[in-house]
Structures are given as C-alpha cells and as structure tokens.
Amino acid sequence: MFHCAQDPRVEIVAIGERKRIRENIRRLVDGVRFIGYDFTPTPRDRMPRDLWTTGNALRRGRAVAACMRQLAADGFRPDLVYGHPGWGDMLHVKDVFPQARVVEYCEFYFNRDGQDYQFDPEFPDIDPEGLRIRTENMPQLVSLVAADAGISPTQWQRSRYPMLFQPGIEVVHDGIDLDLVKPNPTVRMHLPQRGITLTRDDQVITYVARNLEPYRGFHCFMRALPQLQRRLPRAHVVIVGADGVSYGKPPAKGTWREHCLAEVGPQLDASRVHFLGRLPYIDYLRVLQLSSAHVYLTYPFVLSWSMLEAMAAGAVVVGSRTAPVEEVIDHGCNGLLVDFFAKDELVDALVNVCSDAALAAMLRDAGIATVRERFSLRDLCLPRQIEMLGL
Secondary structure: OHHHHOOOOOOEEEEEEHHHHHHHOOOOOOOEEEEEEOOOOOOHHHOOHHHHHHHHHHHHHHHHHHHHHHHHHOOOOOOEEEEOOOOOOOOOHHHHOOOOEEEEEOOOOOOOOOOOOOOOOOOOOOOOOOHHHHHHOHHHHHHHHHOOEEEEOOHHHHHOOOOOOHHHEEEOOOOEOOOOOOOOOOOEEEEOOOOEEEEOOOOEEEEEEEEOOHHHOHHHHHHHHHHHHHHOOOOEEEEEEEOOOOOOOOOOOOOHHHHHHHHHHHHOOHHHEEEEEOOOHHHHHHHHHHOOEEEEOOOOOOOOHHHHHHHHOOOEEEEEOOHHHHOOOOEOOOEEEEOOOOHHHHHHHHHHHHHOHHHHHHHHHHHHHHHHHHOEHHHHHHHHHHHHHOO
16 A cells, blocks of 8 residues: 555555554555544344354445445546455445455455364363354455455465365465564663663563464463573563453453463563563564564464564564464474474473574574565565556
8 A cells, every 4th residue: 555655646545444544544644545434343242143243244344335335426436446354344345346356355264173263272262163163254255256366465374265265365475574674783672660771682582462362372471481581590581562352362350461470470580571562663673673582372373474573683483383383484494383382392492592592593594584585575575466456
C-alpha cells in the first residue's frame, strides 16, 4: 500500500473497522483514503459456539459491503481488491465489484491435525471433538471460491489450505525491510528502573511476542529461566510483549505473565529479568540488535515476523522444532531448534550460543544471509507482490 501510494496513477482506498484503523494507523498515508465502519461482535453467549465466528463474519461482511456500495455510488470502480478472508471482510467483494480482480491474503486455514488444535496438552481445547474447526473456515471458503488468486507468506501456511485451492495460492512473504532491520554493533539500551545500560558486550537473552501467552511458548520459556540463570549467572533476560491475549484463551485469573511468575518467580533473580511491555518499533529493534540469543517458540501456527527480524538484526535464533520454524531454521546452520516443551534442551542451546563465540558468529552470519536471500522486502518480496497483484 505504501509503495503504490507513491504512484500518482494509482488510487487507493482502504476499508477497515474504524477502531482498528485508529489503533494501527498512527498517521495518515499520503495517497490513501481510509474508510472505516463500526462493528461490535455478538457476545459469545448469544450465539451457538460453532457459529460465533461465521455469524460475526457475516455481519462484518455486510458492513464492508455497505462501504463498497457507497464507493460504487460515488463512481469508484477498482481494478483490484486485496484483503484478508478470515473475518468476513471479503465475502461480498464480487457482489459489489464483479469486474474487480480479487486477491486474498491466505494467512491460516484451521485443521484438526498438525497445527495448533490440541498441540499443547496443558491447555486442551474446549471442543475435544474438534467439530468447530471445520466451521471456523466457513467465511474463508466462501471468499476463496470467489477469489482470483491468493497469497500465503510461507510454504507451510499455504500447505494448510485444501488441495482444491492450493494451485491458486502463491507463496510470497510480506518481506523484511533490511534497510531498517540490520545489526548495530554499537547499540545500547538504558533500563532506567534498574539503572543499567546493556550493550553488545553483555549476555542478553531476548523473547518477543505481541502478547505473552502459551501460543508463543511463553510458559515454556519462563519455566526454563531458573535453570538458565544458574548456568549463565551474568546473563540478562529481556522480554517484550503486552499482557493481553492474541490467540487461545486467557488464564482463569490475571495475566499469563502473572500466572508464570507465580510459578517460577521465587526461583528467579528478578534483577536480571526485564519485562519491557510493548515497545515502539525502533526500541523493539534495539532489543533484537542487543540480543546474544533470541528465543522463538510457537505452536504450529502463523510464523511471526519477529523471528525473521531477529535473524536480520544479528540475533542467533533458538526456535521450536515446529513446522513453521523448521521452514526457515536449519538446525546448526542458521540457528538452533529445540523441542517446544523441553526446557532442558532450550537451556542447553542458549548456553551453547552464549559460551561459544565461534558458533554464535557462524549462526549469526548465516541467519542474516537467510533473510537477505529469501525475505528481503525490496529485492524479493515487494517486487513479487507487485507482480502477483498485477500492478
């Protein structure tokens, strides 16, 4: 969107939920007209569980259709409509703009096997039969039938879609901006609450997630910290992420951070564990540039940008041996892989990286090269996206 907005020949209209536009678009983008709609999900207790996602998607689809009908009444006729099919926004594009080329961002298709459903035995799904998994996909399926093409960011994410649709889905990652995300050997970060300044000379273990929760292995990471601190008595642990829930369920009480600290907090040296919350992007990048070893654990789910950004920033990634991570990390070549649930294995890997300078340098250089060769925004991903979208 930002790239195309610089071309005066291209007219861009972005439709989204008004609240989310305010939360995520902090400044107006020259050349882009934003149109917002209001939406409040139907409470879960007022709709059958298996239909909650679909019911709200139908309502959201109608809200988007109303915005598109107003655009059509004003004479707007798009050549291309690009959007995410998961929440209903794309349901009625062809009803309003039948001549438009429709491309869908195919991020994740729900399946019973080989994915997040029932992956973690500590947190079983509320539906042990898994019947809701099929109905979760209904809005996507209706949208995909009417789409002209799809884009998935990784091969694994594409492979989760039914074979019927896979031939029409191209794999093109969103891309990492390597002009911005790169190593910085002189980086420093001051932590005023502790009165310390961290540099690349320190042992810094980093963990990042939008929200600190089980889907991204936060509970496994926290359980490894007491042993990690005993074996690396100089290491500082820097944790970035908010206390909300992006995926899965909240704990019965409080936040997942509070839940985990209640379990392992008494065993920790709190002066070397730093919770920074959610950071501005430039400060988040400084954390990655400081990192001696970056922990990325995830259920078999959507691959986070943060893992690739950590590699690009010069951090050695120690990741979970789960399918989305294995697509990028070749164990012992450009990072290390460990069992998602095995805290001893995680600690051993982190100690190896922090204790073996030659190993760390080799993995760091290979990680940077991997992102440059496969995920560069300007050299690879953006040109391919533009080609795919027919711009």
